[in-house]
Amino acid sequence: MRKLGEFRLNNQESDFQNVFEFPDFVEMRPVLRDAVRSAARESFERPELPVKVERATTALEEQLERETRKYERQMGVYPNQTTELNALVRLYTHILQIISRATDITPELEDIIYAVNQTRLSLIQLPKLVGVGELYREDRDQELIPDTFYDYVTTYLVKPYLIDPSGQIVPANVQKAGRQLVVKMTTYAYRDWDAYLTHEYDEQHIVKNRRGLTNDAYYQQLEAVELKYADKVYSKVLADVYQAFKRILIPAYTKQFEIMTTPLSPILRKAPQVKQQLDQIIRQAFHVDAAGVEHVMDNQIQAIKNKYQFYRENFT
Incomplete structure (x- = not known):
């Protein structure tokens, strides 16, 4: 520290x-x-x-x-x-x-x-503003902060789901799969990944201490837990993308780049060529295909299934 x-x-x-x-x-x-x-x-x-x-x-x-x-x-x-x-x-x-x-x-x-x-x-020390501001509501869904890191990444990933590719990214112009992707990315933006992993470990511990399971049932239940939490891979992907953004942007284009607060549009207006670099980082990290669809989970899920198939074939 x-x-x-x-x-x-x-x-x-x-x-x-x-x-x-x-x-x-x-x-x-x-x-x-x-x-x-x-x-x-x-x-x-x-x-x-x-x-x-x-x-x-x-x-x-x-x-x-x-x-x-x-x-x-x-x-x-x-x-x-x-x-x-x-x-x-x-x-x-x-x-x-x-x-x-x-x-x-x-x-x-x-x-x-x-x-x-x-x-x-x-x-x-905050100064007083003129007008009316938003008040906190516990029941209000969290939203991506416009023009910041998570919003930029999500905007890029949602493009293949636009009904009108030239239109705005608003709910009415986004297919159901795209709206689900936005919800998913919003969840990841605010998720406490440490707590999430703790939940996974707790569920694994319960399975490992469950008595009377056959080997096949044991591996099946462990596999189910691991598949349930397979999206933890997004934690690393997003962290890697953020660090890659920082390496490009600091100090050449900005003194600091905070994940939740730094707006990207002023930087891109001054240096539009940077957008291609940032987009390339997203494409590679999220395994974006020719149609613009991300495939982060594909390898993760297959690796989990292969692992437990190996266990079942060799240890049952």
């Missing part, structure tokens, strides 16, 4: 500091989640069942991230959002207090405290 001074140097490049965009957020997330869990637990008037606390934790963590990213995109606060923003700042303050309760403040914990506090300060 980077030292605190390195965080400060890195974060001086951006006006808005977002803990979810810090370089080592993957390492920070468990500590942040524990703090959110404590905040969720303390929100109940009396002790609650663990499952209820976990649901509240998940909802609160999602709200924390989505609201933070919203204000980062807006770079300001509308009058009707003042109460919401104040509540968000109070939540960050509470999380900061919870993390700071630790008896041993390690350099790593200092980095997390710094990142959370910088986010809190960025929210406090």
Whole structure:
């Protein structure tokens, strides 16, 4: 993990500091989640069942991230959002207090405290905007942020599903398979892959500890679990594509390229030739065929099936 001074140097490049965009957020997330869990637990008037606390934790963590990213995109606060923003700042303050309760403040914990506090300060310092802004709704589906990394990739991949190829990418002009692809990519953009893999490991553990299974049934159930979570391959594909984008764009065309917030259109307007490079990265990583259809899952699924077929043929 980077030292605190390195965080400060890195974060001086951006006006808005977002803990979810810090370089080592993957390492920070468990500590942040524990703090959110404590905040969720303390929100109940009396002790609650663990499952209820976990649901509240998940909802609160999602709200924390989505609201933070919203204000980062807006770079300001509308009058009707003042109460919401104040509540968000109070939540960050509470999380900061919870993390700071630790008896041993390690350099790593200092980095997390710094990142959370910088986010809190960025929210406090947001300028006032004129007009009406969007308020958070828990039941609202998450959407891809226009003109950012995930939106760019999805827009490229959905092209073969357009009813009118020259038309806009709007629901009315996208075939059902294309709309499903957009939903899938949106899911991947916001998915907590660590938690997703934990669910897979848990299900595998259940199968491995299930008594009385024949070898054939054992392999069949393990195969079903692995196929269920086969789309985890998208985590690596998207991460690789993002890193490839960064290598092209930084520092030649932009000082930083954040996965959820940096708009691509200003870069492409100044350097239109870059689009061909970015599109080529997508084509290769997603195994896009001549018709423009991606085939990331093909090899993944076949490899899983081949593996368990081998097990059944040789170990039953």
